Amino acid sequence: MTDAGKQALRARVWARLEARGVGRFPLPLADRIPNFAGAEAAAERAAALPEWRRARRLKCNPDAPQRPVRLRALQAGKRVFMAVPRLARAECFLRLDPARLGGRLARAATIGGASSLGVAVAPRALGRIDLIVVGSVAVNARGARVGKGGGYSDLEFALARRLGAVRPGTPVLTTVHELQVVDDDIPMTPHDVPVDIIVTPERVIRARRRHPRPAGIRWDELTDEQLAAMPAIARLRR
Numbered sequence: 001m002t003d004a005g006k007q008a009l010r011a012r013v014w015a016r017l018e019a020r021g022v023g024r025f026p027l028p029l030a031d032r033i034p035n036f037a038g039a040e041a042a043a044e045r046a047a048a049l050p051e052w053r054r055a056r057r058l059k060c061n062p063d064a065p066q067r068p069v070r071l072r073a074l075q076a077g078k079r080v081f082m083a084v085p086r087l088a089r090a091e092c093f094l095r096l097d098p099a100r101l102g103g104r105l106a107r108a109a110t111i112g113g114a115s116s117l118g119v120a121v122a123p124r125a126l127g128r129i130d131l132i133v134v135g136s137v138a139v140n141a142r143g144a145r146v147g148k149g150g151g152y153s154d155l156e157f158a159l160a161r162r163l164g165a166v167r168p169g170t171p172v173l174t175t176v177h178e179l180q181v182v183d184d185d186i187p188m189t190p191h192d193v194p195v196d197i198i199v200t201p202e203r204v205i206r207a208r209r210r211h212p213r214p215a216g217i218r219w220d221e222l223t224d225e226q227l228a229a230m231p232a233i234a235r236l237r238r
Helices: 003-019 039-046 050-054 064-075 111-117 152-162 224-229 231-237
Strands: 057-060 079-083 093-096 119-121 131-134 172-175 197-199 204-206
Touching: 039 064, 039 172, 039 197, 057 064, 064 079, 064 111, 064 172, 093 111, 131 152, 152 231, 224 231
Parallel strands: 057 079, 057 131, 131 172, 172 197
Antiparallel strands: 079 093, 093 119, 197 204
């Protein structure tokens, strides 16, 4: 599957969710990690997993369908780290500590609330991440994943891996609608991050992962312009 093939898969999934009436705000779904009906049920199912119960520190994507995941984590007393858009600041993660949020957990779980209530921290403040939650446009049972195409989720993983915040066995989980689980063969490049656990409102799929994880940042794939726009990454390069 070429890049054009991946984009065609994204378009097919976005259209399918909208046609079935299970896409939720923000609409249209195109060019987004799609929000979906049943996101709360998927979060509830994820919260019953042993990997979730053991986790104390999560790195979670900031997209709308994972808001229920972030809220459940905060309600359970877990620290949540979210990347700022496009890693555009030196302090490129927002730390959400439920012990310091008082009764504002529901607001902190939103994108806007995290921006105003979270504490901006540098990557080295991540500590040891116990569970990674990523958003997806499409996934298959082998753990291959397609995001919305920006590549930032993969770069965040590589950054955390480089700093030791993420280990080889740190579980990676995604919550999606059943319609986002596809039979397509999704090829993975060396910088793509496979998922270990796929959670839908109806079931949990433990991926038969055949894809290696990135061991760190692939510097040869980043241009000078990209590095200039991501000061935390550029600082590591220097």
